[in-house]
Amino acid sequence: MKVSTIFLAALGAAVALAAPTEKRGANDTEKAVIGYFEPLSGFPIEKLNFKKYTHINYAFGYMYKGAPDPYTIYVDYAVEGPKIKELVRRGKANGVKIIFSVGGWWGSQTFSEVARDPVRRKKWVESAMVFLRPNTLGDDAPIPNGWDMDGLDIDWEFPGTPGASCNTWASDDTANYLLLLKETRAQMDLEFPNNYKTISSAVGTIPWAGPDRYPLRDVRPFLPVFDWLNVMMYDVHGPTWGTPAQPGSTGPNAPVFTPPNRNHGSASEGVYTWTQAGWPKDRITMGTPFYGRAFTATVNMNTQNPISQYGPQTGVAPKGGPLDSNASFPLCVEPEQYWGFWNWHEIREHILTNDQNLLEPVAGWTRYWDNDTKTPWMFRESDKMFISYDDPTSMSLKVDFARYHGLKGVFMWESQMDYKEELLTVLTQIHCSSAACICRDVPKWDPAKVYAQPNTKVTYNGHLWTNKWWSRGETPQGTSWGAWKDGGAC
Ligand SMILES: *[C@@H]1O[C@H](CO)[C@@H](O)[C@H](O)[C@H]1NC(C)=O
Ligand SMILES: *[C@@H]1O[C@H](CO)[C@@H](O)[C@H](O)[C@H]1NC(C)=O
Ligand SMILES: *[C@@H]1O[C@H](CO)[C@@H](O)[C@H](O)[C@H]1NC(C)=O
Secondary structure, eight states: OOOOOOOOOOOOOOOOOOOOOEEEEEEEEOEEEEEEEGGGGGOOGGOOOGOOOEEEEHHHBOOOTTTSTTTOOOHHHHHHHHHHHHHHHHHHTOOOOEEEEEESSSSSSTHHHTTTTOOOHHHHHHHHTTTTTOOOOTTTTTTTTOOOOOOEEEEOOOOTTTSSSTOOOOHHHHHHHHHHHHHHHHHHHHOOOOOOOOOEEOOOOSOOOOTTBBOOOOOOTTTTTEEEEEEOOOOOOOOTSSSSSSBOOOOOOOOOOOOOOOEEEEEEEEHHHHHHHOGGGGGGEEESSEEEEEEEESSTTTOOSSOOSBBBOOOSOOOOSSOOOOOOOOTTTTOOOOOOOEHOOOOOOOOTTOOOTOOOTTTTEEEETTTTTTTTEEEEETEEEEEEEHHHHHHHHHHHHHTTTTTTEEEEOGGGSSTTHHHHHGGGOOOOOOHHHHHHHBBBTTTTTTEEEOOOEEEEEEEEEEESOOSSSOOOOOOSSEEEEEEEOO
């Protein structure tokens, strides 16, 4: 990525003195399908299907040590500006909220320095507001004075812990973070009294670290500042998570449940941990990965006894799919290493190429299902590559989990990693009413098929149908003399 220095000069605040009209998160009963969108890869915005999202999180504006001031929210304006404008334009046309995400793993370098200093906090809030304000300079202005987005997603990864190697951090980060958030919220309420803007955040499966580095036991002080939290229920096992001496084991990237004695961090534990600390379920969205992670095992996992997705591994990430790169992120230079990433579309293009059967990989690979964690995995004996990933089946179970717990919705990292909207389409099932959910798994009526067994369910023409007797080739119509009984819309 080429970076050009930009400063989004903060406008003098256009202040309206009115009380906020809404309470945090209280007005929003629609289930969320939130797509993180990382523009760096050059994926055209036209390919994002706005019909299937409720929110798109533009990721990221960076907190970068190389910027002239720690409070600068760094964006490669020349490259990203037109993309942000296009996202906002399409978002408005389709009723999709466009949210500006700040931070991320590489872009949280200076949050600690900002949050601890009252003057920097103020300047940070001013620069953040520029992304929310409307542009009053006209469409042709080379640098708009506002980007007109609908909210902020503050992804400080992670206060009170070291995080990426470029980060500054301190033990009082989390307390300072709350100050920064309160000041941000107050300024938003002041500036946008009639046009509510949200604040969300991507968080881990455990709450922010307190001064002792243990997760906070009570997160209720954050309720007035965040509308919801995007809980990242992935990256639970990774090839380089351990130490060289103890490289950890292969295992699920995004388990829904965790069997005893395994790495923590399942979706189930995430919901439990946050709710125990006082965060309501209906203000949690469930993070899902549109990628798998590869490891190099040190045993043959096809014959390991018993066969399990847990096994010894080298601790060095293999090159994953064709797009996996060992180049370090330009804003935080680190030693070259691969990540073992396999985007879902890479898995579909190279391993699970059979559209009719996602259980059948190309030669060399074997596919397994782990019923404990509700995730699939694959193994290739020739180079001992293990991949933990998610497919439409495991995504569907994740959606069921989110619905069962009454979560606010689902999100994914990252939109462009999908294949023909296969996983995104499954995530949209978060919206389905109970009738529609029943119909979800019912096959379409097939004119060529013999329906010998009475009470067989089919869908046809937007309705659910059951047959009263043997039938073939009889179009469901719901007449009293016909074979098919109309079970209503679905
Ligand atoms: C809040 O709810 C009211 C009443 O349903 C609705 O008119 C308004 O548009 C909602 N506001 C937002 C930001 O969704
Ligand atoms: C990084 O990738 C390049 C090819 O893009 C390769 O030549 C180099 O050996 C790799 N470095 C490591 C440490 O794997
Ligand atoms: C799969 O797990 C569920 C619990 O999540 C359990 O009820 C079921 O018996 C398991 N199935 C098999 C085949 O082990």
